[in-house]
Amino acid sequence: MAGAPAISVVPRAPEGVSLPAYLGASVGTTNYIMTVGLGTPARNLSVEIDTGSDQSWVQCEPCVRCYGQQDPLFDPARSCAADRECRYEVTYDDYSHADGTVARDALTLAASRALPIFVFGCGHDDAGLFGKTDGLFGLGRGKMSLPSQAATKYGAGFSYCLPSSPSAEGYLAFGGGAAAPANTQFTEMASGPEPWSYYLNLVAVKVAGREIGTPPPPRPCSRREAPSSTRVLRAPPLSLLDTCYNFTGQTRVKVPSVDLVFAGGATVSLNARGVLYVSTVSQTCLGFASTWDETSVNILGNTQQKTLTVVYDVAKQRIGFGAKGCN
Missing domain, CATH: 2.40.70.10 (Acid Proteases)
Incomplete structure (x- = not known):
């Protein structure tokens, strides 16, 4: 309209999200775990978090060869779209493995904050050092990792703090919730042989x-x-x-x-x-x-990272470390 004042629209920054992270002693693992909601309606599952891989997966019905987990197996027939023709297979450095089919469903990382479509694996043949967890979520650099899939909703980048004992609480944060504390020191990411891994x-x-x-x-x-x-x-x-x-x-x-x-x-x-x-x-x-x-x-293992705030600044291709991020 002629004579009307101009209105500037400032793009809204993606809203971040933060989840509690714990040492997984209660489920028989020395790795770190978080709880996510998977499915519609969401079912809470305890999964390991791993920066060294991309594939996220949980053990699913029907399971041919599964390790013993603390919760009932996830049943994809109740909510998600599974593609039995598309398979995945992951072998980890400790020779643990996870094999199964690709599926899609809603992922809830916090109350009322869900990714409506999350691509993950339904494990039907899994063995290794996973304790009694329900699966594993990959935080690597590839397109299928949790941070990459969450970037469209929460923004790029993530951070975490791994607590020093099973009784302490750490966190895993994405987007706006992953801001670097003032004492963070950054170093540039380096190139390496595996495109899904982070190198320094x-x-x-x-x-x-x-x-x-x-x-x-x-x-x-x-x-x-x-x-x-x-x-x-x-x-x-x-x-x-x-x-x-x-x-x-x-x-x-x-x-x-x-x-x-x-x-x-x-x-x-x-x-x-x-x-x-x-x-x-x-x-x-x-x-x-x-x-x-x-x-x-x-x-650089999870033992060395205990109590540090570790910031993955994907946009600037750097990783930062801040002291006393958690206990």
Whole structure:
């Protein structure tokens, strides 16, 4: 209309969402879990979260060979559209595997905040180190990962904080809920052989302020640099962790500082529980395992990431670390 004042429309930023994340001891896994609502109506399921893969899946009826989970199997016949002609197969680094058919259904990440169409896998042949969880959700870089599918609703990028104990609560956040705290230090993502994985350049490792070499970080651990204490006894290895101690009778144990230095100068100081993995007082191990191959890509595991805010800034192709994100 002539003479009418111009009206500027400012695009509304995508609304973010944040979910609680926990250490999965209650369901028999040392990995981290979250609860999501899958189906119409939504059914709550506890799933592992994994940044090293894209495929999200839950165990479904009918199941040919499934591991024992804590909840009844998801029944796709009640709500979702399954494509029995389209199959998926995932094999993980620990030789766990998940095979099944592709399905589509609504995914609820928080109250009244659902993705109306979420593509996932219905597992019918699954085995491995999944504990009693109902499945696994991939947070990798590919198009089928949860962050990629959620980006259309919540915006690109996500962050999380992994708590240090089963009794503490962390979080997994998407979009606007994944803002970086003020103390975040960023380093650029690097290229790597697997397009679905996130890569960083680790340039140095410091123990008690002293630089002890360049990657791979497990090598310094093989030198048996024990946490300082008097008369610390060695303990048997725990799975892949070969440097373990018996702290029975110790009233005070001093754990040396461990800092990871990434390209661009970002320095991550590990929490004490990011240095030591405590199985029991009599079997506490350095939380680093050897790859046994200097040419292999090393993994920054969930033990080292405990209590840190880890921010995946997809738009700027960088990853940030902030101290004291959760307990």
